[in-house]
Amino acid sequence: MAANDPQLVEQRHRIAVAAGAALLVAGVVLVLFVLPAEFAVDPFGTGARFGLLDLGITGQQVEALETAGAAGAAGAAAILVPQERPFQQETVEFTIGPRQYVEYKYRLDKGEALLYSWKASAPVNLDFHAEPDGAPRGYAQSYETKQAVTEASGTMTAPFSGIHGWYWENTTDQDITVTLTSSGYYNIAHEFRDGQPPKNKMFQ
Numbered sequence: 706m707a708a709n710d711p712q713l714v715e716q717r718h719r720i721a722v723a724a725g726a727a728l729l730v731a732g733v734v735l736v737l738f739v740l741p742a743e744f745a746v747d748p749f750g751t752g753a754r755f756g757l758l759d760l761g762i763t764g765q766q767v768e769a770l771e772t773a774g775a776a777g778a779a780g781a782a783a784i785l786v787p788q789e790r791p792f793q794q795e796t797v798e799f800t801i802g803p804r805q806y807v808e809y810k811y812r813l814d815k816g817e818a819l820l821y822s823w824k825a826s827a828p829v830n831l832d833f834h835a836e837p838d839g840a841p842r843g844y845a846q847s848y849e850t851k852q853a854v855t856e857a858s859g860t861m862t863a864p865f866s867g868i869h870g871w872y873w874e875n876t877t878d879q880d881i882t883v884t885l886t887s888s889g890y891y892n893i894a895h896e897f898r899d900g901q902p903p904k905n906k907m908f909q
Contacts (some may be wrong), residue, residue: 786816793908794888799896801829801875801883807898810836810870811891813863822858823871823885829854830874837867868895 799807811819833849848861863869875881896904 788890796886799883803878806874808872810868812893814866819861819889821887824856826882832872835869837865
């Protein structure tokens with residue numbers, strides 16, 4: 706059949722028309738339905754009329770959450786951290802004499818969390834700090850230092866293995882009582898006072 710045969714030309718014309726019509730329909734479907742449903746883009750308002758725009762908005766929100774979660778997980782601590790030691794909790798009370806101090810610290814391994822809440826009967830000076838394993842004698846890394854405070858609560862995740870806890874100083878002429886409530890996977894607590902040997906408390 707010759708290239709310029711009328712039947713061949715007609716067939717090619719029909720194929721071209723059909724292909725063009727298919728592309729046109731696909732473009733119309735893309736603009737009117739796919740874009741609103743998948744990407745929340747609705748230039749003609751058909752997505753809103755057919756309820757497709759909400760699908761696109763929801764899809765974008767889900768994608769943003771998944772992206773943020775993946776990015777956060779890359780540099781975050783593990784979500785689940787199994788523990789071999791039993792969970793501990795205690796409430797302990799300290800009486801601090803005039804111009805004296807008390808330190809109370811828990812033994813925590815790196816990554817272990819400590820939940821705490823404490824209250825003082827009068828303002829005290831505070832230094833919440835830690836002594837890393839292997840650090841030079843007398844070295845401490847401070848997390849929080851405040852003056853004239855009466856309470857605090859929060860969660861601390863140990864950045865390194867060592868003993869982590871509080872220094873409370875009484876600058877008044879009267880006794881002050883500090884009450885601490887804590888929970889975590891600690892197994893030892895240490896109490897330090899000026900001129901006294903350390904007191905160690907073991908947890909089962």
